[in-house]
Amino acid sequence: MHQRDITLGSNRTGMKASPIDAGELMEAMELQDQLRTSTHEAGAGIDADTLRSDYRAEAEPVGSVPPPTNLRGMFGSAAQALAGNKLHVLLDKLGERAAYERSGTRLYDAAILKMSSETALPKGMTLAALQEIRDEEAAHFAMLSDAIEKLGGDPTTQTPCADVTGVQSMGLFQVMSDPRTTVAQALQTLLSAELIDVASWELLIQLIEGFGQDELAERFAAALAAENRHEATVRGWLATALEESAHLGGSE
Ligand SMILES: [Fe+2]
Known part of the structure; x- marks a missing residue:
């Protein structure tokens, strides 16, 4: 038997837990953005949104309703x-x-x-x-x-x-x-x-x-x-x- 509750602890998921890592994370995000833009402009590479649209255009519906059996x-x-x-x-x-x-x-x-x-x-x-x-x-x-x-x-x-x-x-x-x-x-x-x-x-x-x-x-x-x-x-x-x-x- 026990009782759980929300406690204060060593959670380090927030960016403010480590300002140095946070700076690196922001730089990586900027790089990613630049890469996405240049790939898009060059018309090359795999664009995730385009890929999703392509899948959607070809996808069958999720199942069907069977005709009445009696x-x-x-x-x-x-x-x-x-x-x-x-x-x-x-x-x-x-x-x-x-x-x-x-x-x-x-x-x-x-x-x-x-x-x-x-x-x-x-x-x-x-x-x-x-x-x-x-x-x-x-x-x-x-x-x-x-x-x-x-x-x-x-x-x-x-x-x-x-x-x-x-x-x-x-x-x-x-x-x-x-x-x-x-x-x-x-x-x-x-x-x-x-x-x-x-x-x-x-x-x-x-x-x-x-x-x-x-x-x-x-x-x-x-x-x-x-x-x-x-x-x-x-x-x-x-x-x-x-x-x-x-x-x-x-x-x-
Ligand atoms: Fe209910």
Whole structure:
């Protein structure tokens, strides 16, 4: 059992830690700039921006949404097409939300593991409350899987936006599973996840409106209400953790 906190120490990353090295660093940056300009003017060498543009011009999109595999999906998709709607765009975003809620569940699992080895948690924060949020994320994932199934999609598909959101979340997991990170850093990470959750549910509710899925829209509104609660709760715990860490009389 332990409690980590931000301490004063021998951090030497700032330029002011060594004025001599700082001068050399600035000279090297100037040289690099000159080299870049002369390479550019001569029209020779590899320019990183040009290279990126070239790759972009030739790149395929990140995956695709599979066509419906059952009759319900085919009819649903055809009916939506008649109404001028592209069901696969909705299925892509539902797949993204499902992936996010599933990884949100895992992020909370990692948070619970981290916090359970702490000697003290911020005042007002409990493992049980963390577990409750974790269970709600898991319930959202199950509800989304149902919704995808109901629309004739395959909930086990990794859609393009699901793939992209998986890459985005990698940093969150790295911070959470890093044994050195503090409770406040873990809470800041959960806050990032929750802010994305709230905005993404809002956008999904807007998107589904045009698809005439009133029952789903209602379930999504309930999920949004839960996400707003999560965001406010995590923000409150983080505020307390920072308060306790920044001022004397806190938990040190
Ligand atoms: Fe959440």
